[in-house]
Amino acid sequence: MKRLDTGAPGLPRGDGFDRPFPRKRSVAARGAGWALGAAAGAALLLAVPGDAYRFRPRSPDQLITAADSAMRWDPGIGTVTFTVPDTGALPDAVDPAMWARVVRNAVARWDRVPGSALRVAVVGGAAANTADLGINGSNDVYFWPQFEGQVRGTASIAELAGWDPSGDRIQECDVRINPAFPDYWFAEGIVEQELTNVVTHEIGHCFGLMHTEPYPVPIFLVREDRAPPVFRPSPTMAYTSEQGELSEDDRVAMALLYPALGFGASRGAVAGRVTLNGAPARFAYVQTFEARAGVHPGPGAFADENGVFHVAGVRPGRVLLWVHPIQVDTGSASPHLIAEAAAAGVLDFQDQWRWAEVTAGETLVIPDITLARGRVPR
Amino acid sequence: MIAHVPVAAILAATALLGFAACGGGEGTDGGGLPTTPPPTPAPPPGEQIVLKLASSLVPASGAVRVVEGGVFFAEVRVLGLSPGSPLGGSEAGFQFAVVTDAPPDELRTPYAVTPRFPRIKVSGVARFAIEALPDGRTGEADAAYTIRLAPPAGGLPAGLTLADDALRVVVVDSPPVRCGGLDVTARFGGSEARRMRTGEITLAASHPDASVSMVHPYETKIDIDDFPHPPASSLFTTGFAATGTGDGFRATIPFRWTDFNRVELDARLPGCPPVTVRCDDGCSVR
Numbered sequence: 273m274k275r276l277d278t279g280a281p282g283l284p285r286g287d288g289f290d291r292p293f294p295r296k297r298s299v300a301a302r303g304a305g306w307a308l309g310a311a312a313g314a315a316l317l318l319a320v321p322g323d324a325y326r327f328r329p330r331s332p333d334q335l336i337t338a339a340d341s342a343m344r345w346d347p348g349i350g351t352v353t354f355t356v357p358d359t360g361a362l363p364d365a366v367d368p369a370m371w372a373r374v375v376r377n378a379v380a381r382w383d384r385v386p387g388s389a390l391r392v393a394v395v396g397g398a399a400a401n402t403a404d405l406g407i408n409g410s411n412d413v414y415f416w417p418q419f420e421g422q423v424r425g426t427a428s429i430a431e432l433a434g435w436d437p438s439g440d441r442i443q444e445c446d447v448r449i450n451p452a453f454p455d456y457w458f459a460e461g462i463v464e465q466e467l468t469n470v471v472t473h474e475i476g477h478c479f480g481l482m483h484t485e486p487y488p489v490p491i492f493l494v495r496e497d498r499a500p501p502v503f504r505p506s507p508t509m510a511y512t513s514e515q516g517e518l519s520e521d522d523r524v525a526m527a528l529l530y531p532a533l534g535f536g537a538s539r540g541a542v543a544g545r546v547t548l549n550g551a552p553a554r555f556a557y558v559q560t561f562e563a564r565a566g567v568h569p570g571p572g573a574f575a576d577e578n579g580v581f582h583v584a585g586v587r588p589g590r591v592l593l594w595v596h597p598i599q600v601d602t603g604s605a606s607p608h609l610i611a612e613a614a615a616a617g618v619l620d621f622q623d624q625w626r627w628a629e630v631t632a633g634e635t636l637v638i639p640d641i642t643l644a645r646g647r648v649p650r
Numbered sequence: 651m652i653a654h655v656p657v658a659a660i661l662a663a664t665a666l667l668g669f670a671a672c673g674g675g676e677g678t679d680g681g682g683l684p685t686t687p688p689p690t691p692a693p694p695p696g697e698q699i700v701l702k703l704a705s706s707l708v709p710a711s712g713a714v715r716v717v718e719g720g721v722f723f724a725e726v727r728v729l730g731l732s733p734g735s736p737l738g739g740s741e742a743g744f745q746f747a748v749v750t751d752a753p754p755d756e757l758r759t760p761y762a763v764t765p766r767f768p769r770i771k772v773s774g775v776a777r778f779a780i781e782a783l784p785d786g787r788t789g790e791a792d793a794a795y796t797i798r799l800a801p802p803a804g805g806l807p808a809g810l811t812l813a814d815d816a817l818r819v820v821v822v823d824s825p826p827v828r829c830g831g832l833d834v835t836a837r838f839g840g841s842e843a844r845r846m847r848t849g850e851i852t853l854a855a856s857h858p859d860a861s862v863s864m865v866h867p868y869e870t871k872i873d874i875d876d877f878p879h880p881p882a883s884s885l886f887t888t889g890f891a892a893t894g895t896g897d898g899f900r901a902t903i904p905f906r907w908t909d910f911n912r913v914e915l916d917a918r919l920p921g922c923p924p925v926t927v928r929c930d931d932g933c934s935v936r
Contacts, residue, residue: 544722545721563892563899565891565893590893592901622863622865626861627855627901629858637715638859639920644863
């Protein structure tokens with residue numbers, strides 16, 4: 273079993289919130305010992321163990337994968353349906369009507385995403401014996417009694433199952449919520465809102481979306497709810513999301529996996545390589561913003577093990593690229609990716625802005641982005 | 651269309667892929683469903699094994715446009731491998747070559763740089779870098795080239811073929827850099843409540859590769875032990891407005907910072923000395 277312990281969506285910021293983050297970890301850099309010239313000339317076989325970000329790769333060896341190499345439902349499926357079995361484990365703060373609304377509203381956020389051909393729907397649920405859940409041919413969303421008593425444990429899980437001869441098809445996904453979570457973590461009065469955000473995030477995993485970065489604001493120094501609102505909320509699939517509706521980053525990710533006719537031709541991409549002291553800036557994050565009046569975050573992407581990034585699904589026009597390190601290291605952010613980035617010294621570089629002009633139907637590869645160390649306080 | 655897949659078929663054909671556990675806590679394992687790893691994909695036997703050249707960067711309709719100095723990766727994948735194939739047991743994988751019609755001083759592929767043949771494992775994906783080399787030319791038309799797979803020395807093993815795909819790559823001439831083509835202004839906005847100060851920089855650049863870096867936003871004295879890790883600056887932008895102008899951009903970037911920090915940003919064009927913006931009790935540009 274592969275555990276992707278990589279996110280904490282919708283964690284409340286209200287009174288009594290016991291921040292479940294681990295102690296600060298060392299970000300001391302180890303020398304990467306990587307030569308650009310050598311890498312440019314060598315064929316590389318990826319062999320990095322760990323978890324994945326943004327898209328779910330076919331191979332567990334990959335941390336970062338492009339959309340066209342990622343796991344997904346067969347596009348011909350048309351509609352992915354979810355059921356809501358009654359496991360008898362509703363928490364005190366959630367009544368059956370609220371729970372039905374939560375799942376219905378969460379599913380609705382992923383239905384008819386612009387640019388995506390995939391439909392998403394809820395079908396009727398029924399009382400269920402928990403022994404019958406799991407791999408049963410149905411995509412189930414439910415409170416899982418086995419979580420009870422694990423107040424500080426995992427909040428929620430999206431569990432994928434399936435394979436087919438092409439090796440890249442999802443055939444089932446269950447979302448399991450810890451019944452203790454709403455009662456313990458969610459402030460009174462916002463339980464439904466928070467729970468909807470959590471279920472929305474988990475259902476996103478069911479489509480093959482993995483975690484992504486929050487928008488580049490220092491959310492853990494200035495509380496997000498006091499930060500200027502222009503960059504809020506972060507994407508639903510960010511591991512710190514408090515998002516209500518899907519962001520452009522979420523919508524583009526969905527459209528890249530399940531493109532509607534014409535989506536690819538209507539968007540462009542920008543790619544390149546990010547380096548730090550002559551070595552690949554592995555897992556640096558590249559966030560796009562549309563260069564027009566107002567603040568319009570577009571999609572983003574992590575640089576891969578070779579420091580190469582590929583931001584696809586960008587609206588044509590000029591974009592600003594904001595390159596920054598992974599911003600948070602929560603108990604549920606990927607320890608593998610954080611460790612890999614820390615080992616390469618890529619948690620410690622200065623943010624950088626660059627510009628590019630994106631053309632529909634084309635990928636623009638820009639010259640290397642060269643970063644400088646110095647983000648960590650001295 | 652609603653998908654109806656027989657449960658028995660799914661039970662026969664599925665295995666747990668894994669799960670994404672989201673939330674804080676002490677790493678409690680959710681436990682649960684079976685732990686069988688996914689089986690190796692099994693296409694019908696008898697199909698030809700094909701090595702296919704691809705790139706995630708290549709859109710269906712167009713080319714990859716690579717600005718001089720840019721690097722991208724192409725991939726080679728194995729298609730059609732079946733368990734019964736005589737090549738299926740090859741742990742060492744297959745060799746292949748990469749050829750291009752581009753001059754070696756324009757486009758560098760691994761074949762041109764490294765006089766040996768890349769190898770792809772049976773179940774893997776081989777990636778190799780392609781780099782558009784700076785050649786100093788300016789004002790010339792963009793050049794288009796193709797990249798293809800080719801047999802290695804000694805030929806291909808029986809049963810293995812190469813897909814007749816080609817990557818189309820357009821090498822884009824980078825516009826010349828004029829070091830004076832960067833205009834930076836800074837405005838100090840004053841102090842606010844909660845020990846915050848405000849400022850705004852405006853950058854007008856004549857070249858798309860103009861960059862702005864934060865140099866000194868991180869001298870925080872706040873005790874960050876309770877925070878997840880150090881990259882938590884006390885400077886943040888509060889928005890920006892950016893528009894295109896000719897070959898370049900104009901961007902206005904307002905920001906805030908705490909009053910015990912000095913803010914310093916470097917704006918620069920490639921190969922030119924930086925223009926430094928410094929804000930503390932006021933803002934200056936030098």
